[in-house]
Amino acid sequence: xxxxxxxxxxxxxxxxxxxxxxxxxxxxxxxxxxxxxxxxxxxxxxxxxxxxxxxxxxxxxxxxxxxxxxxxxxxxxxxxxxxxxxxxxxxxxxxxxxxxxxxxxxxxxxxxxxxxxxxxxxxxxxxxxxxxxxxxxxxxxxxxxxxxxxxxxxxxxxxxxxxxxxxxxxxxxxxxxxxxxxxxxxxxxxxxxxxxxxxx
Amino acid sequence: xxxxxxxxxxxxxxxxxxxxxxxxxxxxxxxxxxxxxxxxxxxxxxxxxxxxxxxxxxxxxxxxxxxxxxxxxxxxxxxxxxxxxxxxxxxxxxxxxxxxxxxxxxxxxxxxxxxxxxxxxxxxxxxxxxxxxxxxxxxxxxxxxxxxxxxxxxxxxxxxxxxxxxxxxxxxxxxxxxxxxxxxxxxxxxxxxxxxxxxxxxxxxxxxxxxxxxxxxxxxxxxxxxxxxxxxxxxxxxxxxxxxxxxxxxxxxxxxxxxxxxxxxxxxxxxxxxxxxxxxxxxxxxxxxxxxxxxxxxxxxxxxxxxxxxxxxxxxxxxxxxxxxxxxxxxxxxxxxxxxxxxxxxxxxxxxxxxxxxxxxxxxxxxxxxxxxxxxxxxxxxxxxxxxxxxxxxxxxxxxxxxxxxxxxxxxxxxxxxxxxxxxxxxxxxxxxxxxxxxxxxxxxxxxxxxxxxxxxx
Numbered sequence: 253x254x255x256x257x258x259x260x261x262x263x264x265x266x267x268x269x270x271x272x273x274x275x276x277x278x279x280x281x282x283x284x285x286x287x288x289x290x291x292x293x294x295x296x297x298x299x300x301x302x303x304x305x306x307x308x309x310x311x312x313x314x315x316x317x318x319x320x321x322x323x324x325x326x327x328x329x330x331x332x333x334x335x336x337x338x339x340x341x342x343x344x345x346x347x348x349x350x351x352x353x354x355x356x357x358x359x360x361x362x363x364x365x366x367x368x369x370x371x372x373x374x375x376x377x378x379x380x381x382x383x384x385x386x387x388x389x390x391x392x393x394x395x396x397x398x399x400x401x402x403x404x405x406x407x408x409x410x411x412x413x414x415x416x417x418x419x420x421x422x423x424x425x426x427x428x429x430x431x432x433x434x435x436x437x438x439x440x441x442x443x444x445x446x447x448x449x450x451x452x
Numbered sequence: 453x454x455x456x457x458x459x460x461x462x463x464x465x466x467x468x469x470x471x472x473x474x475x476x477x478x479x480x481x482x483x484x485x486x487x488x489x490x491x492x493x494x495x496x497x498x499x500x501x502x503x504x505x506x507x508x509x510x511x512x513x514x515x516x517x518x519x520x521x522x523x524x525x526x527x528x529x530x531x532x533x534x535x536x537x538x539x540x541x542x543x544x545x546x547x548x549x550x551x552x553x554x555x556x557x558x559x560x561x562x563x564x565x566x567x568x569x570x571x572x573x574x575x576x577x578x579x580x581x582x583x584x585x586x587x588x589x590x591x592x593x594x595x596x597x598x599x600x601x602x603x604x605x606x607x608x609x610x611x612x613x614x615x616x617x618x619x620x621x622x623x624x625x626x627x628x629x630x631x632x633x634x635x636x637x638x639x640x641x642x643x644x645x646x647x648x649x650x651x652x653x654x655x656x657x658x659x660x661x662x663x664x665x666x667x668x669x670x671x672x673x674x675x676x677x678x679x680x681x682x683x684x685x686x687x688x689x690x691x692x693x694x695x696x697x698x699x700x701x702x703x704x705x706x707x708x709x710x711x712x713x714x715x716x717x718x719x720x721x722x723x724x725x726x727x728x729x730x731x732x733x734x735x736x737x738x739x740x741x742x743x744x745x746x747x748x749x750x751x752x753x754x755x756x757x758x759x760x761x762x763x764x765x766x767x768x769x770x771x772x773x774x775x776x777x778x779x780x781x782x783x784x785x786x787x788x789x790x791x792x793x794x795x796x797x798x799x800x801x802x803x804x805x806x807x808x809x810x811x812x813x814x815x816x817x818x819x820x821x822x823x824x825x826x827x828x829x830x831x832x833x834x835x836x837x838x839x840x841x842x843x844x845x846x847x848x849x850x851x852x853x854x855x856x857x858x859x860x861x862x863x864x865x866x867x868x869x870x871x872x873x874x875x876x877x878x879x880x881x882x883x884x885x886x887x888x889x890x891x892x893x894x895x896x897x898x899x900x901x902x903x904x905x906x907x908x909x910x
Contacts, residue, residue: 349454351463379456390456402517420463422520424454429709430465431458436709436779438717 255284255302255333256313262324264295271324272297275316280306300333345374345394346439347424348401350408352380354417356387363415364389367407372396387417392424462706469678470741471707472522473714474671474734476512477650479657479727480504480664482531482566490544493537494551501528501552504664504724505559511721515714523714528556529655529667530566534579545578545585546592553593563638565655567598570645573607573900583613586620590635591627597653603643603845605852609901611842617641618838618895621861625830629863632871636860637825643845644854648728649784654821654856665727666719667784670711671734672703674741676771679703680749696750697770704731704774712779730784731775732820733767735795737878743767743788744797755798756807764788765818785854787820793873793880794825803881810886817847822856827871827882830863837861839891842901850904 260272269288276283286299301313308316310330317328352364361380368375373393380389395404401421408419425437465471485496505528512523530536530552537548549567556564567589569579586598600617603609625633640654647658650667657665683691683699691699711729719726735742744755747763768787775782790812792798801807809826816822822844828837841857848855862871867884 349459351459388456388460390454390459392454400517401520405517420520422463423518426519426521426710426713427454427459427462429713430462430706431454433777436712436716438713438720 253302253304254307255300256310257298257300257331257333258313258317259296259298259329260317261294261296261327262321264290264293265324268295268321268324268326269297271321272317272326275320276301276313278320279303279308279312279316281308281313345396345399347376348393348395348404349422349424349427350389350391350393350404351420351422352387352389352408352412352417354387354412354415356382356385357415360387360415360417361389363411364408367411368393368404371399371404371407373399373404465672465675465706466521469672470674470736470738471672471710472524472670473668473711475525475527475650475652475669476508476523476714476718477527477529477655477667477669478505478508478664478724479529479648479655479661479667480531481657481661482533482536486536486538488539490540490547493540493544494547497536497548497551498555501555502559504722505561507722509560511718514721515717518717519714521710521714524671525563526561527650527652527655528559528561528564528566529650529657530564531657532568532570533566534569534571534576534582537582538576538578540578540581542581542585545582546588549585549589549593549596552596556595561595563595563597563652565597565599565652566657567596568600568656570601571610571613572601572604572643573610575610575613583616583620586639587623587627587635590624590638596638597655598639599642599645599654599656600639601642601645602841603849603901604903605644605849605906606903607900608903609643609842609845609849611895611901612898614641614838614841614845615835615895615898617841618834618836621837621859622834625861625863632827632862632865632873633830633860634873634877637858637873637877639858641841641845641857642854643848643856644852645856646784646854648730650728650730651732651734651785651789653858661727662725664724666715666722666724667727667730668711668715669730669732669734669784670707671732671736671741672707673733673735673743673746675707676700676703676733676767677740677742677746677749680746684749693750693766697766700767700770701774701777704771705778707731708775708778708782712781715781726781728781728783729775729779731771731782731786732784733771733788735789735791735798736876737794737796737799739796742795742797743790744795744801746788748797754804754806755801756811760811761815761818764790764815768819785820789821789824790815790819791824791858792826792883793871793878794876796878799878799880802883808886809883813844813847816844816855817851821854822848822858824856824858825873825877825880826859827862827880828859828885829866829882830861831866832861832885832888833892835892835895836885836888838895840885842895846901849901
């Protein structure tokens with residue numbers, strides 16, 4: 253069995269997902285996880301596929317996607333996940349949403365990412381865009397348990413002051429609470445407490 | 453990943469539209485503190501407040517930092533002192549009030565409620581003494597708030613207490629003359645008072661509550677106004693009032709959820725019970741944080757004019773529906789406050805002559821909570837104030853809802869002059885009382901207005 257991380261980009265057109273997944277199916281592949289978006293007219297997809305019954309090579313996959321998607325002018329990158337390799341260790345922590353808003357200038361994402369990396373905060377999802385002169389960035393980051401959100405906030409605020417940006421650091425539960433109808437979640441270590449019939 | 457639009461919408465509610473947690477109110481049962489010795493009683497109260505509320509400030513700060521949402525006030529609501537201090541003299545009651553004031557400062561809460569008597573059917577000697585001591589308490593303490601429940605749908609209205617409270621308001625105002633009678637802003641007179649209201653001045657820790665509980669008062673007039681304005685401005689065609697109600701409901705959902713999240717987290721960190729979210733829309737004097745502005749966004753440009761009551765009814769109902777879907781722990785007053793001096797748009801409507809006391813009374817039939825933060829002429833006689841209280845409480849008693857009165861007879865000032873209370877209490881032009889001075893005989897009859905019939909409800 254072999255597994256691959258596959259990314260494909262192209263100018264957006266109808267039918268690219270159909271084409272890419274068809275090529276993988278032809279090779280006996282099964283998609284385990286997939287994320288796709290269109291950004292400023294460009295299609296991008298990243299997925300993990302495994303080939304259990306008929307092991308494929310990296311080059312076979314690249315060729316199959318190119319061949320089936322000739323009309324899309326696809327840019328394809330394939331990375332094999334080595335069998336038995338130790339999973340990469342990433343820092344753990346609580347999931348916070350970091351929002352940065354303000355005037356656009358080159359290097360903002362780089363600067364923010366540097367501030368987080370210096371504190372060991374791991375970015376797990378990030379979306380940034382510029383509309384006119386306005387820059388906005390929303391990211392999910394794992395903040396280590398021994399670090400307070402105030403520490404990250406003051407670091408980002410320090411950066412923000414120098415670049416006319418406002419920065420906000422908020423636990424993800426507030427966004428879950430305000431946008432999802434499921435029961436309100438509080439910190440894992442606190443669950444089970446605070447119920448209205450709790451004795452004290 | 454949370455959608456960027458959802459993150460920015462929530463952030464916008466906090467940053468631009470003043471969504472905050474108006475109060476984290478810790479309810480504490482004081483029954484175990486009772487003692488025939490006043491020193492022991494005060495010592496026990498102090499120890500119990502510090503035991504439960506000693507970490508309240510620190511925990512609120514932690515939770516604020518975690519979620520990036522302001523917690524504006526921390527407060528304590530206590531078991532009605534009229535019962536806890538039963539058997540004590542007036543001096544004993546004053547010692548309790550001074551203790552509460554001192555401990556509230558020590559644990560850094562801004563107000564402590566519960567200097568309270570529940571006398572809807574009758575009053576004990578202790579409760580009679582407590583009511584008589586209110587002018588002294590309200591004029592000599594800074595943080596102590598009082599409430600008196602004078603009526604309920606089950607019991608009717610205790611008109612003896614109502615009559616006494618007219619004099620209490622007059623004397624309290626006179627003793628705080630230099631502050632435009634501000635002492636009266638710290639007392640609420642209720643019909644059908646709730647046990648778990650977190651908002652001051654009327655919060656107390658009622659029967660059926662646990663030893664200690666965290667109740668939350670959220671606030672979001674600015675958020676609701678922004679949502680209505682946005683709908684009206686950007687809908688492809690003129691939105692119907694049904695569309696507006698739906699918009700308010702979904703906004704109330706978000707506001708309520710913020711309150712529940714903060715309440716559960718604070719309670720869990722303190723190791724005490726979480727009680728309820730009170731989803732009342734509570735205004736502040738800041739422009740953009742006004743219930744009146746919501747009605748204006750709905751199209752009622754002259755607050756107090758025809759349409760005001762219907763618009764307020766729609767708003768109040770939609771808020772409750774959205775909040776009830778958001779949380780199974782909604783309680784307290786949960787409606788829209790029309791606190792006049794605290795609401796810049798309502799205060800302006802008074803200045804313009806559009807909003808009258810009679811219209812306010814009508815509006816309180818469809819919203820929470822009653823005649824709230826209303827300055828009236830200083831020469832209003834005690835019986836007229838009592839009759840005003842009786843009218844408002846009657847609306848609540850007959851309609852099975854909470855109503856309340858917080859009026860301030862401003863010493864030395866007449867209708868149209870300015871009363872200034874400062875801070876969150878705001879300011880307003882003094883409202884005239886139409887046909888004042890003709891109700892003394894009615895009030896002096898005393899006794900009890902019987903409980904209303906619960907059938908034949910039309």
